[in-house]
Amino acid sequence: MDILGLLIPVSLGMGLAGLVAFWWMLRKGQFDDPDGDAHRILRDDYDDKPKE
Amino acid sequence: MTATFEHVRPSACPACNAAPAAEHLAELPRDATLMLSLPGIHCAGCISGVEKALAAVPGVREARVNLTLRRAAVQAGPEVTAEALAEVLERAGYEAHELDPGVLATTEADRQGRDLLMRLAVAFFAMMNVMLLSVAVWSGAEGVTRDMMHWISAAIAIPAVIFAARPFYVSAWGALRAWRINMDVPITTAMLLALGTSLYETALSGHHAYFDAAVMLCFFLLGGRYLDHRTRSAARSAARELAALEVPRATLLTEAGERVVVAAELAPGDVVMVRPGGRIPVDGVVRGGQSELDRSLMTGESLPAFAGPGTEVSAGEVNLTGPLTVEVRAAGRDTALHRIADLVAVAEAGRANYSVRADTAAKMYGPGIHVLAAAAAVGWWMHTQDMRLAFNIAAAVLIITCPCALALAVPAVTTAASGRLFRRGLLIKNGTALERLAEVDTVVFDKTGTLTTGTPEPVALEAQPEAEMRVALALAEASSHPLAVALARGLRARGLRPARVEEIAEVPGFGIEGRWRDQPVRLGRAAWVGAEAPDVTATFLRIGTGAPRALTFTDTLREGAAETVAALVAAGKRVILISGDSQGAVDRFAARIGIAEVVAEALPEDKVARVAALAADGAKVLMVGDGLNDTAALAAAHVSISPASALDAARTASDMVLMGRSLAPISEACVTATVAAKRIRENFGIAAAYNILAVPLAVAGLCSPLIAALAMSTSSITVSLNALRLK
Known part of the structure; x- marks a missing residue:
């Protein structure tokens, strides 16, 4: 059962990482245009420079 | 930007450097x-x-x-x-x-939505982890291991609930302070009691802890709250988007020349210029110029009316042929248009009292839960004299009865339905509109601008002699009058080329004239060419001194209009056409599109009276209209729809707005609304069934945390899945 002492913190840490990632995405506006982003990847014209 | 700073000489004082640069900045176009x-x-x-x-x-x-x-x-x-x-x-x-970007700026509502989403995420994280830890307890962990699992669960659940459940306890506290009970009071009590008894049990190393149920409750309820928020903010932003669609500007004539200003800034006495094709921004009197006005939005008439000095014009009319200078009598909020919009707001306030089924259910539900939980606790205490057990039972009853599924039942369905309709091009402005649309049995249509696009289409051009039509084409191409444009398009489509007509000149308000083979030729209004005015939309061509030749027009059907009417009739709805246009025009049109019941030459008051009479007979009326003459009727109807091309007053008055040109979403919306109403009823049924099954268990003291978790999650998930079937 000692392994629990390791596994529980690890699983909690992974969960927290997900939560922080979600918070970051929310802050960066990744959910502002979900439909558009889903379609944009299928466009055939290539952006040759990154958006600043 | 750096280039503009380079020539500024260095100086000791930074402000001296900054000042010229700032000046330069102000000059730069932004x-x-x-x-x-x-x-x-x-x-x-x-x-x-x-x-x-x-x-x-x-x-x-x-x-x-x-x-x-x-x-x-x-x-x-x-x-x-x-x-x-x-x-x-x-x-x-x-x-x-x-x-109008100013109206659409990021608002309080967006921030609230983001806030709610973050709380939802925290609740989800806590729920998943506590659930994982609970699996160990459910599968039979004993002694120290169980206590450890409980303590870790408590360490996650308590801070998570304190953060994520904030919307509930803030609202519950507000209600309690005003001596009311709302839905959030039992929710908050359930969560507090669940956390409290669980913490106490854990401290005494007891068997049952409801940490998982508390966070799960929080997660599902927040989910319902978030969906509800999204539907309502979509409705709000729809209203904002519609407000932003109308950007009224006017060309103000001053001594210094012309200046474009926002129409609301004009004052009575100002003189504005309205170019052909422009919408008149104010109420006023024509001072100079001659033209024709399209008054269809105001009166429903499809024939353009003459306008010259002294003619009174109102905001919303469209100037067709010649430039007009208009002296302002009333602008902005004082125009007839806005006064009607205000009247509509009053009429709408009455409809806002329409109570949604979910709210009435919730009002009875809240006190009921408390009584049930208290009764169970008192009963068990009297029976066993065990306070700890009694509290456990009360917590279980509150958790089980907590309206998770009920909170999801309506928002999940409305979100699915309005999302579906939005993709089809229908914006829902009012939260209860879908529920009302489901009850509709009578559909009233306006003609001009709603079933028709308002642009005319020439009839029977093939029957006209070719030589004369080539003259007509030459004349028609010189004007931007809608009849002339339609005629030119029709003749070009027939493959004709314009004849050589010289000295072509447009006489604003009357027509176009020119010379062809040394004869004067005219294309224009009946009186101007010397003909009798017929009861149909027509323009006249006269060559030399010959008899005038009538070219008649018919209305162009709006895309999807015929299909929509046919679908509504097929669905067993009563379809009525009410128009302000002349009897002949309306009858011909109704026969063409297949509507049996017709009311023509209706004044705005007639339309309202007619809709009110239908409602008095027990009919649930859906009104579809676009003009100022329809607004009162739109507000009086049980539910109303207007196209995006409608006046802003009409769009304000209606519950739903068609964003595209086609009318096809209307019949689809009726079907979707009926299905949505059915799904909501089913969802209430499902939620009630779970409660009826689980409450006796909880009261009997047989409800373990595992059963509570199962009942709550399965009922919430079934309800959400049932709502998603709508897609």
């Missing part, structure tokens, strides 16, 4: 963000097409399409106007409307 509404876009090709078309316009720095909101944000220099961009897109084949 970029403006323009917003366009794009109701028709739906795919990756559309995104590229729109962005490319916009980027090709000189002055545009960046264009970005938001497919979710069907909008484009354009960064452009001051020389670019949203109107011009909309035109560019129309030419490229995308329907586009100008939006």
